[in-house]
Amino acid sequence: MSDFNERAKNWDVESKIERGNAIAKSIKTNIKLNKNMNVLDFGCGTGLLIFPLIEKVGAIHGIDLSPNMLDILKEKGKNYKNLTTELTGIFEITSTFDLIMSSMVMHHIENITKLAKKLYDSLNPHGMIAIADLMKEDGSFHNSLDGVYALGFSNEFLEKIFKEAGFKEIKVVKNIFIMEKNDKKYPLFLLVGKK
Ligand SMILES: C[S@@+](CC[C@H](N)C(=O)[O-])C[C@H]1O[C@@H](n2cnc3c(N)ncnc32)[C@H](O)[C@@H]1O
Incomplete structure (x- = not known):
């Protein structure tokens, strides 16, 4: 993940x-958010998903493997008492949450079956996941495929893996944002599921 560490200072474009x-x-x-919710953002980077939501929930814990990303997040979030951070990976967390969210991290995780089970186990009863990532792409999104384990995800794959992990009310919302790069369009999905 050293690549993300180097890219941290130029991340917030x-x-x-x-x-x-x-x-x-x-x-x-x-997802119906409320001020009692304890939220985890895994692979939070500089907090680009955290800041638009932090006032809608009780607390957000941001974890990432990159110290430089977390340093920027900590500086940007120093006035939020309900924001905590931790230099750790998703498989290492031991607490449980009401909502686990992430943006553009899942394609960097090698074993999605293991991830789905870990997320399920890390939720409180009736907790929710909200995972955003790339829909199936042709491999042109990344300049290097080092550390990239999936060229986006299909609905069918996500529904199967997360259902097998125990999730209910699974929904894949397509085209929530379209990224544009080198004249190509890369749509994102939001995967929602409930424990
Ligand atoms: C593409 S960046 C996305 C950053 C941020 N979520 C955003 O949307 O701006 C992926 C981030 O996931 C982190 N990451 C990768 N694998 C991880 C893991 N297993 N656990 C926690 N963070 C991870 C990387 O260090 C990097 O900061």
């Missing part, structure tokens, strides 16, 4: 801020 805002909007549309 307009297109990524817009992406975070669009994912947050879709989360608000599809």
Whole structure:
């Protein structure tokens, strides 16, 4: 993940801020948020998904494997008492949450079956997941495929894996944001599911 560490200082560009805002909007549309919710954002980066939602929930814990990403998040979020951060990976967390969200992280995780089970186990009863990532793409999205384990995801794949992990009320909302790069369009989905 050293690549993300190097990219952290240039991460907060307009297109990524817009992406975070669009994912947050879709989360608000599809999940009823409230001030009692304890939320985990895994692979939170500089917090582009955290800041549009932090005033709608009780607390957000941002975890990431990149110290530089977390340093930027901590500086940006220093006035929020309900924001905590931790330098750790998703498979290492031991607490449980009411909502687990993430943006553009899942394609960097090698074993999605293991991830789905870990997310299920890390939720409180009736907890929700909200995972945004790329819909199936042709491999042209990344300049290098080092650390990329999936060229986007299909509905069928997500529904099967997350259902097998125990999730109910699974929904894949398509086209929540369209990223544009080198004259190509890369649509994102939001996967929602309930424990
Ligand atoms: C494409 S960036 C997305 C950052 C942020 N979510 C956003 O949308 O701006 C992926 C982030 O996931 C982090 N990451 C990758 N694998 C992870 C894991 N297993 N656990 C926690 N974070 C991870 C990386 O360090 C990186 O900051």
